[in-house]
Amino acid sequence: MRILCCDDEELVRWSVQAHLKKAGHEVDVAADGIAGLEAIDKGAYDVVILDLKMPRMDGLSVLRRLRETHPQLPVVVITAHGAIDSAIEATRLGARAYLSKPFDLRELQLQVERAVEHEELSRTVEAMRDQNLRRYEKLVGVSQSMGRIFDTLERLEKVDAPTVLIQGESGTGKDLIAQAIHSRGPRRTKAYVEVDCAALPDTLIESELFGHEKGSFTDAHQQKRGLFEVAKGGVVFLDEIGEMPLLTQAKLLRALENRRFRRVGGVVDLPLDAAVVAASNRDLQKEVKAGRFREDLYFRLHVVPIEVPPLRQRREDISPLVAHMLERTARDLGRPIPDITTDAMAGLEGYNWPGNAREVRNVIERLLILRTGDAPIRVDELPMEVRLTSSSSGSVGCPYVLPEGGVDLEAVERGLIDQALSRAKGNQTQAARLLGITRYALRYRLEKHGLTSQKSLSPASSLSSLSASSLGI
Numbered sequence: 239m240r241i242l243c244c245d246d247e248e249l250v251r252w253s254v255q256a257h258l259k260k261a262g263h264e265v266d267v268a269a270d271g272i273a274g275l276e277a278i279d280k281g282a283y284d285v286v287i288l289d290l291k292m293p294r295m296d297g298l299s300v301l302r303r304l305r306e307t308h309p310q311l312p313v314v315v316i317t318a319h320g321a322i323d324s325a326i327e328a329t330r331l332g333a334r335a336y337l338s339k340p341f342d343l344r345e346l347q348l349q350v351e352r353a354v355e356h357e358e359l360s361r362t363v364e365a366m367r368d369q370n371l372r373r374y375e376k377l378v379g380v381s382q383s384m385g386r387i388f389d390t391l392e393r394l395e396k397v398d399a400p401t402v403l404i405q406g407e408s409g410t411g412k413d414l415i416a417q418a419i420h421s422r423g424p425r426r427t428k429a430y431v432e433v434d435c436a437a438l439p440d441t442l443i444e445s446e447l448f449g450h451e452k453g454s455f456t457d458a459h460q461q462k463r464g465l466f467e468v469a470k471g472g473v474v475f476l477d478e479i480g481e482m483p484l485l486t487q488a489k490l491l492r493a494l495e496n497r498r499f500r501r502v503g504g505v506v507d508l509p510l511d512a513a514v515v516a517a518s519n520r521d522l523q524k525e526v527k528a529g530r531f532r533e534d535l536y537f538r539l540h541v542v543p544i545e546v547p548p549l550r551q552r553r554e555d556i557s558p559l560v561a562h563m564l565e566r567t568a569r570d571l572g573r574p575i576p577d578i579t580t581d582a583m584a585g586l587e588g589y590n591w592p593g594n595a596r597e598v599r600n601v602i603e604r605l606l607i608l609r610t611g612d613a614p615i616r617v618d619e620l621p622m623e624v625r626l627t628s629s630s631s632g633s634v635g636c637p638y639v640l641p642e643g644g645v646d647l648e649a650v651e652r653g654l655i656d657q658a659l660s661r662a663k664g665n666q667t668q669a670a671r672l673l674g675i676t677r678y679a680l681r682y683r684l685e686k687h688g689l690t691s692q693k694s695l696s697p698a699s700s701l702s703s704l705s706a707s708s709l710g711i
Contacts, residue, residue: 239354240266241284241285241286242285244274244277245289246289246292261666263667271292271299272294274286275303279307284357285350285354285357287346288313288314288333298327304332313328314346325338355579356577372385374422375414378562379559381552381554383547383551387544394422394423398423401513401516402514402543403516403542404546406546408593409597410546410549411595411596412517416473416517419513420475425513429468431473435481435482444486445464448464448489449467449504450464450501450502462501475517476516478519480525487532493510522536549591556598557583557586563599567606576609579615579617582615582616585624586624601620617682618682652687655673658673
């Protein structure tokens, strides 16, 4: 990481530079605001540490200039003790964080690295939105499989397809696809009705679809219109059609073939003027072979097939889906949209999501409802099942063999961290690289295990004690 420290006090510049170099960063210094702007114009920096009170040009003036010339450059400001108004103004101008003098050098390092991680994530999300992300109604995705679904939906905008069959696991968004077909298709001005075939008793589903005449069965005290009549000119969504009883399947097939139907107990044929979108979380071809679903009805529904793969087969869609859910949920709750650390996003991407997009939505809602503050979402905030499964997802092809008697996983992690720090001679950036994690993730594990690591923290501690006392910063 390349850092510019802009401060008029030589001792501050020296201590900050020494500390951050020990942490593995490249650090340049500038003695005032004008020198700082000149350095930024000449070289590319990942982050700027900016004192607010300097000669020739103060920090707020520098910050205003940076917002015009380098709006994406993260800035951490240093302010005099008690100058809260200046710190608030700096935050309004886009500063990622501020510290009051005297400050702890370790806290400065933490804020600097967080600012860069925040900016890297923002750039990644923005690039994804600009280049790959596709949206269609409430659906988002970047994978080829979602791209094919979006292409099909766009074609259906101009075609009045009589039947569409959507297949995919529970929670993959089949209902959202059905709603999109209606809202963008030629029948969008007419009714849209949903039927959950799994939720209705066998004795009621036929009446629900086709309606019934008065006295056609017990409790049929009056005539009732079925959903095929209610949806005249619109779309009927038959969710979980694999649960439909065989007798009703036969009557549905006749209605689709003839485009006419009768109410239960009726003698008059009524026109079927509704498109049918059916969905199932079962493999209907297997259901046909097992004799639980009519083959002729399957082929009648299979006019326009849409297959929705589970999230575990299109992991590239997890990140945009999480971003979409964060944005939507935060808006619904009236809260600012939180950022998420790279470690937390990696944890979400490593989880298999058996509940698919529905489970993602539930997890995001839980996170935003229970958390406090505006800090980025950390990996330790994720649900336990997500952390455990994602952390073990790399076990395939793992070079380590679990002993028959098992291991103390905490002790193994602690030992690997200690070895990495020793090999890196206390450099946390290099140690994190050896462990395949970020610096922030390493710091989290150091705190979790109560490791102070003299190798990694002793230089910081000595400088920090100087900064808090004799240096007066």
